[in-house]
Amino acid sequence: MEKLSRKDREREAKRVMIIDAALQVMKVNGFEHSTMDEIAEVAEIGKGTLYLYFKSKTSLYLAISERGSRLLNEQLGKVLLLELPGITLIEKMGFTYLNFIRENPLYFTAFNYFEHILNEGQMTNSPIIEQCENHAKEAMTYIVRALQIGMQDGSIKNSYDPKELGIIIWGASKGVMHMAFLKNHANHMKILDDVEFDLQSLITGFIELLGSGMKND
Amino acid sequence: MEKLSRKDREREAKRVMIIDAALQVMKVNGFEHSTMDEIAEVAEIGKGTLYLYFKSKTSLYLAISERGSRLLNEQLGKVLLLELPGITLIEKMGFTYLNFIRENPLYFTAFNYFEHILNEGQMTNSPIIEQCENHAKEAMTYIVRALQIGMQDGSIKNSYDPKELGIIIWGASKGVMHMAFLKNHANHMKILDDVEFDLQSLITGFIELLGSGMKND
Amino acid sequence: MEKLSRKDREREAKRVMIIDAALQVMKVNGFEHSTMDEIAEVAEIGKGTLYLYFKSKTSLYLAISERGSRLLNEQLGKVLLLELPGITLIEKMGFTYLNFIRENPLYFTAFNYFEHILNEGQMTNSPIIEQCENHAKEAMTYIVRALQIGMQDGSIKNSYDPKELGIIIWGASKGVMHMAFLKNHANHMKILDDVEFDLQSLITGFIELLGSGMKND
Amino acid sequence: MEKLSRKDREREAKRVMIIDAALQVMKVNGFEHSTMDEIAEVAEIGKGTLYLYFKSKTSLYLAISERGSRLLNEQLGKVLLLELPGITLIEKMGFTYLNFIRENPLYFTAFNYFEHILNEGQMTNSPIIEQCENHAKEAMTYIVRALQIGMQDGSIKNSYDPKELGIIIWGASKGVMHMAFLKNHANHMKILDDVEFDLQSLITGFIELLGSGMKND
DNA sequence: TATGAATGAGCCTTCATTCAT
């Protein structure tokens, strides 16, 4: 139980405030087209101050990603504590993830940005990067644990490798959410024009499909 | 069957050549960090000429996306002609899609870029956008057709709405490929460090999971 | 005898024009406080154009230094061709150098900047740096040659090492000019307030002192 | 003999401490790339406090220059008290100056900065500027005195104007030291690559040259 | 049609200085 000094708490509060402002700006401009100037303006601080709290634009973006993955993990962690069959845990996690994304679409974008940075290798290793990576690893662990539980209690086929299955589930989930966003945001997305689905139905269908695919008969 | 004049054919050939050059540049610099200067240089034409064939950078990117989706559709279309149970068609389409992405990762990035543009609403409607949208719609139609065939021949559960299921399948497939890319490109991606999968195994596992989820027992 | 295409000549002319503009700006703002914006404005070109001709601020500064040392060397080279005793050659070179600086004070500042850059090691080796270094080396060679001539014809003591003496002469000359500038530019420089010397007298005195120091009796 | 209050003494002590810190920072970062932040940190005081003791960065730099010239003058003053022929005094002063610079290169940079400021006329007259000027004037006076002594005792030619000669000597000395620094710091300085001199030899050679130039035969 | 020189808005970042506590 760490005790932070008043200074530290204030500093943390300001970081939170700045991240909020950044998210707000990005909601309008999109992730990449948000400028430090505008973020500072919305946060009602000077541009220099912004750099006092985040040493670069990338650094700020990563902080957003870190916050998002932390929040998500808290929810996933709670699911794992429930006394339920593995298959049900997995389904609950699926709902948790998909709903989190639905309610926090900007974090989803941030996650993608984080992966983008890793892909490009643009960043020297830094504490914040490491934190993000650890969160991602942790989330994956939650999934794999649930799968293992399910394989033990017989609710999930054990013909799959749990880790590989974990990756598949996670990847597939992200992909479905991505798709869902297109429907919501892109007015011109003709593919989806005819389909009168709602997000909830899509999510339910997806979870059901996956669940039924891995369930033991 | 429209007949193109020599002029038009030459123009089309040049467009193709430029797209080839752009893809080549992007393979090295990544999608976003490629500049019009370098593309023109690699294409061995003047920068001004580049703008004669593509009125903006976005326009060029969309053309890449258009070509990618066209190529993909050709393959998907052929699958649909096979005399096979619906569930097998779907699985074949899955392999087709995933292998296409694996072999043409740049197109995958281009697809994502296309969706990104739609999401941001940055683009006024244009012929090229429309074409991309039509391709996407067409691909979706192929999937839905296969699903309908499967539901009719009894190889696929008919508890799902075919269109919704189509979206799910497509979205999930994209997500899995995205995940697979991370493993390949990002050395530091800790989540995946422990998992010793190979791409082929991931793809097979994914298709199997989905197939088994939608199969009629 | 190299033949430059029209393009090349025009490009070179523009580089010259930009350097002229840069020198003009520096005359007012001092070397370090000149901005690329202002230089572009004075040169009556866009800022982007400036970067078309000089890839960085440092690069532009080095070009100035290069031009200065080239011009100086031309004059020094001519002196060496004269049929005169070594001691006279050295004295003439001294006058040449000191007058060059007097008439082109900005180049003097540029030389200092060049040395500053080398000192800081800020620059990766580049063609322009190399050219500057070669010019400096060449100038030094002129001096050493003159000293060697003087030692052979008996007009200069041969108790000194010519190279070391060359460095001393050059260094001392630069220092005297530096001093002279203070007198001219700094109104508040009290040290010099009482001394009613003029530049010419200072230069003459210095050359005489040095000459008499190295002359064979 | 003025008596300072405890307050004043403490204040002075802190100024000294800050200057020490500044010199320490500059030894690492170079003169121009040292920031007030880092100086405050090394001095272990708040940045605000720094501005309590020095009203601007320039002001701090000038204080360094002031200290340097004061220290140098103390040494020069002692030389002048020796009972020796004028030419020997001058030579001793030369060694004193050159060794001082060699051992305190940062002060040398500070002197140059001071002159730079005067040249640019950036500074409104201030007590600290005046002090620096007085130090400079004092140093010059020491040199001129020694020259006058030498002219009277016959050890130095009296064909020169002592003040002008003083300027020449001082300027030449500074220039030689400047040159010597280049050799030490700039690895790529091609001019000097071939010359295997050491600093001591250069200094000795220079003093000998000057001495022999002004000596009465 | 083909060119590439020219453009300038826009970006990220630095740092001396101020001021409320």
Added chain:
DNA sequence: TATGAATGAAGGCTCATTCAT
């Protein structure tokens, strides 16, 4: 007196796009 968080002007540089030839 001491602090350090906040500031914002200023600077160097990039790159998609235009236009005269």
